[in-house]
Amino acid sequence: MLEDWTIYSWYCPNCKTQVAGLKNKKNQIRVICTKCSAEMVRTVVGRRHDVIDIYAPIGMEHSDLELREH
Numbered sequence: 437m438l439e440d441w442t443i444y445s446w447y448c449p450n451c452k453t454q455v456a457g458l459k460n461k462k463n464q465i466r467v468i469c470t471k472c473s474a475e476m477v478r479t480v481v482g483r484r485h486d487v488i489d490i491y492a493p494i495g496m497e498h499s500d501l502e503l504r505e506h
């Protein structure tokens with residue numbers, strides 16, 4: 437059985453640091469931002485549809501995340 441070793445990378449929505457990870461068998465990429473410690477789980481739903489769940493660092497409420505418009 438072939439493994440998918442594609443590296444997925446994107447920018448942390450919280451601090452704009454680039455993060456990268458490998459997809460697991462559940463089509464999810466789990467990374468923890470090296471800068472702000474936010475945990476992200478990216479789920480590959482389809483070829484053109486990804487969902488990224490963001491978990492704030494422990495002790496940081498959602499309202500403390502500086503989510504900004506571009």
Ligand SMILES: [Zn+2]
Pocket residue numbers: 448449450451452453469470471472473474
């Ligand atoms: Zn971050």
